[in-house]
Amino acid sequence: MKLATLKDGSRDGTLVVVSKDLTKCITASDIAPTLQAAIDEWKDKAPKLQALSDQLNAGNVAQAEDFDQTNCMAPLPRSYQWADGSAYVNHVELVRKARGAELPDSFWTDPLMYQGGSDDFIGARDDIALASDEWGVDFEAEIAVITDDVPMSSTPEDCKDHIKLLMLVNDCSLRGLIPGELAKGFGFFQSKPTSAFSPVCVTPDELGDAWDGEKLSLPLLSTLNGETFGKPEAGVDMTFTFPKLVSHICKTRNVGAGTVIGSGTVSNKMNGGPGKPVAEGGVGYSCIAEIRMIETIEDGAPKTPFMKFGDTIKIEMLDKSGQSIFGTIDQSVVKN
């Protein structure tokens, strides 16, 4: 099934079930007022939501309304945890290479993750509102999962069953603020403004063969200012699977229901190399920093600019028949 949270003026919005083709929706308030309430009691709520979804997709719901992607909050408008991985180690290797730093061997075996802010997620069509566009505004196209409760010390195998929903995320970064902040040693803060999520999140069964319980094997499409910027295969070059990322964060603590875990920027190598822009026959990139790194490595300096006020970024994923799975993230950078 597909779920979304509609704007209704409240902090947590209204939970709706959305049709597979993203054209219709029906409120699920009678089952659970919010997605957090649903994931808090997923075993009880999921079958009820699924039954409503089945009716909706069969055309048997008289009260169904048109689904409006522009009226969506993030599926979880605020969450108790946002943990973002760097599962595509190729991306990390490139970042380091561009600044002349070695990649430690452990980065291929021990997931790199950061704890992010989750108190004010924004919707798929909400603006990236910032006080300045001089901070190196970059998008980062990723896949994210939502878990139910995961007990401390769960193994990756244990964690598979705790992945209940998937969605897309634009984990926006302020590249200009990152070096100074990371040099302080405690991770990101000001360099990570809020993240935007796809209009809908979906249960794993909606993905068919593309989801094997560990990875989502479809291209992730990023369109920057109307031009295709990236279409890497999310199932390729993912060094750490989602169950491994979940297991990483529950090593020393219990993980609460509604935890959102990101894959990190999706990134493909090409013939063992760093990949190529779409215009040159490659699959391109899921963030601007990556093409700038390659430009730096090749030409000594980056030439693709970061985003400025007025620039737009669109992120989506199509199934094999060309149908949008999660709806479209489509944001503009604007002055706050």
Place this chain on the structure above:
Amino acid sequence: MKLATLKDGSRDGTLVVVSKDLTKCITASDIAPTLQAAIDEWKDKAPKLQALSDQLNAGNVAQAEDFDQTNCMAPLPRSYQWADGSAYVNHVELVRKARGAELPDSFWTDPLMYQGGSDDFIGARDDIALASDEWGVDFEAEIAVITDDVPMSSTPEDCKDHIKLLMLVNDCSLRGLIPGELAKGFGFFQSKPTSAFSPVCVTPDELGDAWDGEKLSLPLLSTLNGETFGKPEAGVDMTFTFPKLVSHICKTRNVGAGTVIGSGTVSNKMNGGPGKPVAEGGVGYSCIAEIRMIETIEDGAPKTPFMKFGDTIKIEMLDKSGQSIFGTIDQSVVKN
């Protein structure tokens, strides 16, 4: 007023108003079912909670029950944001000195903060449950504030009014996991198990002269295995005030209601030096790492051990008349 969240088997517990002397409480469910619901609409809810508190303290509430600190969850059992500062830069300087690293000058002007996990906070008397006690288990005694909504770009002056509640926190650390994790560059994850909070949180007016809108000027008492381990003055050597910490985290994003912000480990210098143990006439320390650093600096190696299964840590703060303000954090380290 003083507020607490009682265990009732649910994820978010029951909000109660607690008497000033911590002996009586009354459910506030009719006003707000949870503390998050109260802080979400603080302008409306605070006066109603205050009226109930006034009645309780006047002895005019027939349904008042005995307040049981052992039955408390964290005031916010789960929160949408936990941001912990290192406001006592003396603590940071000592950590660095012990490992032979310089403290950058910017650390005195730019707050060091980390984003922590907030999906599974624990109560004041809950165990520190871990799979191993070989990870360098340490307590960290701190003060924390809870804010309402803070708009992006708010100045420290603007932020003063957004501090609605204060409490104590044991921001437990696994010291053995920190160096490897920080070396990866993205901050803490596995090295920070869940944090425990004092039984009650209080509005600033409960603190009288001890709260000046920026700092809390009273000693923070830590008792390790029954011995006084620390009693530093929280109002002294706090380089970054709470409004500055709040302003730091809202530079590039809006901060949601119910955000919890920690002071970092409370730490005093002594005559410009690194302080002394309580047994030697000093104010001692709010974590074990600090005394180990001083032992390392003075003797070449630490001698005070980290916590093992069975060890206990008690954290509290008394007002000038000797009355406990927040109740007592009192935890044992146990095998999970």
